[in-house]
Amino acid sequence: MRDSDALENNPHVSRSALEAIHGQVYGWALSRCDFDHATAEDLMQQAYVELLSGNARFDNRSSLKTFVFSVVQNLARSRFRRLSSRLRLVRQYQQESSGAVAQISEPVDTAVWRAVRALPARQRDVIELVFCRELTIEQAAAVMGVSTGTGRVHYDRAKKALRSRLQDRSEEES
Amino acid sequence: MKGSDDKLRERLSQAWARRAGDRQPPFDSTWQSAQSRHAASRRRYRRFAGVAATAAAIVVGLNALTSMQQPTYIEVAELLESTYWSAPSDVLLPDREFDIYQDMPVLFESTEPAGGTLL
Numbered sequence: 001m002r003d004s005d006a007l008e009n010n011p012h013v014s015r016s017a018l019e020a021i022h023g024q025v026y027g028w029a030l031s032r033c034d035f036d037h038a039t040a041e042d043l044m045q046q047a048y049v050e051l052l053s054g055n056a057r058f059d060n061r062s063s064l065k066t067f068v069f070s071v072v073q074n075l076a077r078s079r080f081r082r083l084s085s086r087l088r089l090v091r092q093y094q095q096e097s098s099g100a101v102a103q104i105s106e107p108v109d110t111a112v113w114r115a116v117r118a119l120p121a122r123q124r125d126v127i128e129l130v131f132c133r134e135l136t137i138e139q140a141a142a143v144m145g146v147s148t149g150t151g152r153v154h155y156d157r158a159k160k161a162l163r164s165r166l167q168d169r170s171e172e173e174s
Numbered sequence: 175m176k177g178s179d180d181k182l183r184e185r186l187s188q189a190w191a192r193r194a195g196d197r198q199p200p201f202d203s204t205w206q207s208a209q210s211r212h213a214a215s216r217r218r219y220r221r222f223a224g225v226a227a228t229a230a231a232i233v234v235g236l237n238a239l240t241s242m243q244q245p246t247y248i249e250v251a252e253l254l255e256s257t258y259w260s261a262p263s264d265v266l267l268p269d270r271e272f273d274i275y276q277d278m279p280v281l282f283e284s285t286e287p288a289g290g291t292l293l
Contacts, residue, residue: 015205022201030194041199048208049215112189131183132190162182 009054021065024133028069032076047071069143115165123158
Protein backbone atom coordinates (compact mmCIF):
# COMPACT_ATOMS: atom_id res chain seq x y z
CA MET A 1 0.00 0.00 0.00
CA ARG A 2 1.34 3.40 -0.94
CA ASP A 3 0.23 6.66 0.63
CA SER A 4 -0.44 9.64 -1.56
CA ASP A 5 2.44 11.55 0.04
CA ALA A 6 4.75 8.53 0.20
CA LEU A 7 8.41 9.18 -0.50
CA GLU A 8 9.69 8.30 -3.94
CA ASN A 9 12.62 6.20 -2.72
CA ASN A 10 10.87 4.96 0.41
CA PRO A 11 7.34 3.88 -0.52
CA HIS A 12 6.40 2.78 3.01
CA VAL A 13 7.23 6.16 4.49
CA SER A 14 4.95 9.14 4.10
CA ARG A 15 5.53 12.79 4.89
CA SER A 16 2.48 12.92 7.14
CA ALA A 17 3.67 9.91 9.15
CA LEU A 18 7.01 11.60 9.68
CA GLU A 19 5.31 14.82 10.67
CA ALA A 20 3.30 12.94 13.31
CA ILE A 21 6.45 11.67 15.06
CA HIS A 22 8.61 14.75 14.40
CA GLY A 23 8.47 16.03 17.99
CA GLN A 24 9.42 12.69 19.50
CA VAL A 25 12.26 12.16 17.05
CA TYR A 26 13.53 15.68 17.66
CA GLY A 27 13.60 14.99 21.41
CA TRP A 28 15.62 11.87 20.76
CA ALA A 29 18.01 13.71 18.42
CA LEU A 30 18.40 16.44 21.02
CA SER A 31 19.47 14.04 23.72
CA ARG A 32 21.85 12.36 21.22
CA CYS A 33 23.82 15.59 20.88
CA ASP A 34 23.83 16.76 24.46
CA PHE A 35 20.83 19.09 24.02
CA ASP A 36 22.46 21.28 21.41
CA HIS A 37 19.52 22.51 19.33
CA ALA A 38 21.50 23.44 16.21
CA THR A 39 23.20 20.05 16.06
CA ALA A 40 19.92 18.25 16.74
CA GLU A 41 18.22 20.09 13.89
CA ASP A 42 21.08 19.25 11.57
CA LEU A 43 20.82 15.63 12.65
CA MET A 44 17.09 15.65 11.92
CA GLN A 45 17.68 17.06 8.45
CA GLN A 46 20.32 14.44 7.80
CA ALA A 47 17.93 11.69 8.93
CA TYR A 48 15.24 13.01 6.57
CA VAL A 49 17.80 13.16 3.74
CA GLU A 50 18.63 9.50 4.38
CA LEU A 51 14.93 8.67 4.12
CA LEU A 52 14.41 10.82 1.02
CA SER A 53 17.37 9.30 -0.78
CA GLY A 54 16.40 5.75 0.19
CA ASN A 55 19.77 5.12 1.85
CA ALA A 56 17.76 4.28 4.95
CA ARG A 57 15.00 2.11 3.55
CA PHE A 58 11.98 1.27 5.68
CA ASP A 59 10.46 -2.10 4.86
CA ASN A 60 7.70 -2.34 7.48
CA ARG A 61 9.57 -4.82 9.65
CA SER A 62 9.21 -2.56 12.66
CA SER A 63 7.21 0.54 13.44
CA LEU A 64 8.21 3.70 11.57
CA LYS A 65 8.96 5.42 14.86
CA THR A 66 11.44 2.70 15.87
CA PHE A 67 13.02 2.85 12.44
CA VAL A 68 13.48 6.64 12.41
CA PHE A 69 14.83 6.55 15.97
CA SER A 70 17.40 3.97 14.81
CA VAL A 71 18.38 6.15 11.85
CA VAL A 72 18.95 9.11 14.18
CA GLN A 73 20.88 6.92 16.61
CA ASN A 74 23.17 5.58 13.87
CA LEU A 75 23.77 9.01 12.37
CA ALA A 76 24.58 10.44 15.78
CA ARG A 77 26.94 7.57 16.51
CA SER A 78 28.86 7.94 13.27
CA ARG A 79 28.95 11.72 13.60
CA PHE A 80 30.20 11.81 17.17
CA ARG A 81 32.57 8.88 17.04
CA ARG A 82 35.43 11.08 15.96
CA LEU A 83 34.34 14.07 17.99
CA SER A 84 33.72 12.23 21.24
CA SER A 85 37.23 12.50 22.63
CA ARG A 86 37.38 16.19 21.76
CA LEU A 87 33.99 16.82 23.36
CA ARG A 88 35.09 14.98 26.48
CA LEU A 89 38.09 17.30 26.78
CA VAL A 90 35.94 20.38 26.23
CA ARG A 91 33.44 19.25 28.88
CA GLN A 92 36.24 18.47 31.30
CA TYR A 93 37.65 21.95 30.77
CA GLN A 94 34.21 23.54 31.22
CA GLN A 95 33.62 21.63 34.45
CA GLU A 96 37.02 22.60 35.78
CA SER A 97 36.61 26.25 34.91
CA SER A 98 32.97 26.78 35.92
CA GLY A 99 32.06 23.80 38.11
CA ALA A 100 31.41 25.80 41.26
CA VAL A 101 29.25 28.37 39.49
CA ALA A 102 27.21 25.68 37.75
CA GLN A 103 26.49 23.90 41.02
CA ILE A 104 25.16 27.03 42.62
CA SER A 105 23.03 28.16 39.68
CA GLU A 106 21.47 24.74 39.01
CA PRO A 107 17.77 24.57 39.92
CA VAL A 108 16.69 22.08 42.56
CA ASP A 109 14.68 19.90 40.12
CA THR A 110 17.86 18.92 38.28
CA ALA A 111 18.39 16.27 40.96
CA VAL A 112 16.46 13.88 38.72
CA TRP A 113 18.48 14.98 35.77
CA ARG A 114 21.74 14.47 37.59
CA ALA A 115 20.65 10.98 38.60
CA VAL A 116 19.88 10.25 34.94
CA ARG A 117 23.23 11.60 33.79
CA ALA A 118 25.00 9.37 36.29
CA LEU A 119 23.58 6.27 34.60
CA PRO A 120 25.67 4.36 32.04
CA ALA A 121 24.86 5.39 28.45
CA ARG A 122 22.77 2.33 27.55
CA GLN A 123 20.70 2.48 30.71
CA ARG A 124 20.11 6.18 30.10
CA ASP A 125 19.06 5.49 26.51
CA VAL A 126 16.63 2.71 27.35
CA ILE A 127 15.04 4.69 30.16
CA GLU A 128 14.64 7.72 27.90
CA LEU A 129 13.14 5.67 25.09
CA VAL A 130 10.68 3.87 27.35
CA PHE A 131 9.72 6.63 29.76
CA CYS A 132 9.97 9.76 27.64
CA ARG A 133 9.58 8.60 24.03
CA GLU A 134 6.87 6.05 24.75
CA LEU A 135 8.49 3.05 23.15
CA THR A 136 8.19 -0.49 24.45
CA ILE A 137 11.29 -2.23 25.79
CA GLU A 138 11.42 -4.35 22.62
CA GLN A 139 11.32 -1.25 20.41
CA ALA A 140 13.90 0.51 22.58
CA ALA A 141 16.21 -2.50 22.31
CA ALA A 142 15.78 -2.44 18.52
CA VAL A 143 16.69 1.24 18.39
CA MET A 144 19.77 0.64 20.52
CA GLY A 145 20.77 -2.37 18.43
CA VAL A 146 20.71 -4.85 21.32
CA SER A 147 18.62 -7.93 22.02
CA THR A 148 15.33 -7.61 23.89
CA GLY A 149 16.81 -9.52 26.84
CA THR A 150 19.72 -7.10 27.08
CA GLY A 151 17.28 -4.19 26.76
CA ARG A 152 15.26 -5.54 29.68
CA VAL A 153 18.36 -5.93 31.83
CA HIS A 154 19.43 -2.32 31.12
CA TYR A 155 15.90 -1.11 31.81
CA ASP A 156 15.64 -2.89 35.18
CA ARG A 157 19.10 -1.79 36.28
CA ALA A 158 18.39 1.79 35.26
CA LYS A 159 15.13 1.87 37.21
CA LYS A 160 16.77 0.41 40.30
CA ALA A 161 19.69 2.83 40.10
CA LEU A 162 17.41 5.82 39.60
CA ARG A 163 15.14 4.83 42.46
CA SER A 164 18.01 4.37 44.88
CA ARG A 165 19.69 7.63 43.81
CA LEU A 166 16.50 9.65 44.06
CA GLN A 167 15.67 8.05 47.39
CA ASP A 168 19.13 8.90 48.75
CA ARG A 169 18.66 12.42 47.54
CA SER A 170 15.26 12.85 49.22
CA GLU A 171 16.63 11.37 52.47
CA GLU A 172 19.51 13.84 52.34
CA GLU A 173 17.10 16.71 51.80
CA SER A 174 14.77 15.64 54.62
CA MET B 175 5.49 -1.35 41.62
CA LYS B 176 3.34 0.00 38.79
CA GLY B 177 2.58 3.14 40.80
CA SER B 178 6.24 3.81 41.53
CA ASP B 179 7.03 3.21 37.86
CA ASP B 180 4.46 5.79 36.85
CA LYS B 181 5.85 8.25 39.37
CA LEU B 182 9.38 7.73 38.07
CA ARG B 183 8.16 8.04 34.50
CA GLU B 184 6.45 11.33 35.29
CA ARG B 185 9.48 12.77 37.05
CA LEU B 186 11.80 11.73 34.24
CA SER B 187 9.53 13.05 31.51
CA GLN B 188 9.34 16.38 33.28
CA ALA B 189 13.11 16.53 33.79
CA TRP B 190 13.70 15.67 30.13
CA ALA B 191 11.17 18.18 28.91
CA ARG B 192 12.68 20.90 31.10
CA ARG B 193 16.17 20.05 29.86
CA ALA B 194 15.10 20.07 26.22
CA GLY B 195 13.19 23.36 26.51
CA ASP B 196 10.33 24.53 24.34
CA ARG B 197 12.35 25.28 21.22
CA GLN B 198 11.47 22.76 18.57
CA PRO B 199 11.94 23.43 14.87
CA PRO B 200 8.70 23.12 12.88
CA PHE B 201 8.45 20.03 10.74
CA ASP B 202 7.93 21.99 7.51
CA SER B 203 11.16 23.95 7.74
CA THR B 204 13.20 20.87 8.66
CA TRP B 205 11.59 18.92 5.84
CA GLN B 206 12.24 21.67 3.29
CA SER B 207 15.88 21.94 4.35
CA ALA B 208 16.24 18.18 4.06
CA GLN B 209 14.67 18.22 0.59
CA SER B 210 16.99 20.97 -0.62
CA ARG B 211 20.00 19.09 0.83
CA HIS B 212 18.83 15.95 -0.93
CA ALA B 213 18.36 17.81 -4.22
CA ALA B 214 21.82 19.39 -3.89
CA SER B 215 23.44 16.02 -3.24
CA ARG B 216 21.67 14.53 -6.28
CA ARG B 217 22.86 17.42 -8.42
CA ARG B 218 26.42 16.89 -7.15
CA TYR B 219 26.17 13.18 -7.86
CA ARG B 220 24.83 13.78 -11.39
CA ARG B 221 27.60 16.29 -12.08
CA PHE B 222 30.23 13.86 -10.81
CA ALA B 223 28.73 10.98 -12.83
CA GLY B 224 28.72 13.18 -15.95
CA VAL B 225 32.35 14.16 -15.48
CA ALA B 226 33.35 10.53 -14.80
CA ALA B 227 31.47 9.28 -17.88
CA THR B 228 33.06 11.97 -20.08
CA ALA B 229 36.54 11.15 -18.76
CA ALA B 230 35.97 7.44 -19.35
CA ALA B 231 34.74 8.10 -22.90
CA ILE B 232 37.81 10.27 -23.62
CA VAL B 233 40.18 7.58 -22.32
CA VAL B 234 38.48 4.85 -24.35
CA GLY B 235 38.44 7.05 -27.47
CA LEU B 236 42.11 7.97 -27.16
CA ASN B 237 43.02 4.37 -26.57
CA ALA B 238 41.14 3.27 -29.65
CA LEU B 239 42.71 6.06 -31.69
CA THR B 240 46.28 5.21 -30.69
CA SER B 241 45.76 1.49 -31.27
CA MET B 242 44.47 2.29 -34.77
CA GLN B 243 47.46 4.50 -35.52
CA GLN B 244 50.13 2.13 -34.24
CA PRO B 245 51.54 -0.33 -36.79
CA THR B 246 51.47 -3.96 -35.79
CA TYR B 247 54.95 -5.08 -34.97
CA ILE B 248 54.41 -8.77 -34.93
CA GLU B 249 53.99 -10.13 -38.40
CA VAL B 250 53.06 -13.77 -38.24
CA ALA B 251 54.48 -14.52 -41.71
CA GLU B 252 57.76 -12.84 -40.84
CA LEU B 253 58.03 -14.83 -37.61
CA LEU B 254 57.47 -18.10 -39.40
CA GLU B 255 59.98 -17.36 -42.10
CA SER B 256 62.88 -16.19 -39.95
CA THR B 257 64.79 -17.59 -36.98
CA TYR B 258 65.20 -14.34 -35.10
CA TRP B 259 62.85 -11.87 -33.60
CA SER B 260 63.12 -8.90 -31.33
CA ALA B 261 60.29 -7.07 -29.62
CA PRO B 262 60.46 -3.60 -31.07
CA SER B 263 58.13 -2.15 -28.49
CA ASP B 264 60.35 -3.16 -25.59
CA VAL B 265 62.90 -0.43 -25.09
CA LEU B 266 64.81 -2.48 -22.55
CA LEU B 267 65.84 -5.04 -25.10
CA PRO B 268 69.16 -4.50 -26.91
CA ASP B 269 69.05 -2.90 -30.30
CA ARG B 270 71.04 -5.67 -31.88
CA GLU B 271 68.92 -8.47 -33.20
CA PHE B 272 70.07 -11.81 -31.96
CA ASP B 273 70.07 -14.93 -34.06
CA ILE B 274 69.95 -17.88 -31.71
CA TYR B 275 71.18 -20.38 -34.32
CA GLN B 276 74.03 -18.23 -35.57
CA ASP B 277 75.14 -16.36 -32.49
CA MET B 278 74.65 -18.81 -29.62
CA PRO B 279 77.18 -21.46 -30.76
CA VAL B 280 79.76 -18.73 -31.30
CA LEU B 281 79.13 -17.39 -27.84
CA PHE B 282 79.35 -20.80 -26.22
CA GLU B 283 82.60 -21.63 -27.91
CA SER B 284 84.13 -18.22 -27.37
CA THR B 285 86.77 -17.63 -24.70
CA GLU B 286 86.61 -13.88 -25.17
CA PRO B 287 85.35 -11.89 -22.25
CA ALA B 288 82.10 -10.12 -22.88
CA GLY B 289 80.82 -7.36 -20.61
CA GLY B 290 83.49 -8.11 -18.00
CA THR B 291 82.74 -11.82 -17.75
CA LEU B 292 84.05 -14.79 -19.51
CA LEU B 293 81.39 -16.52 -21.43
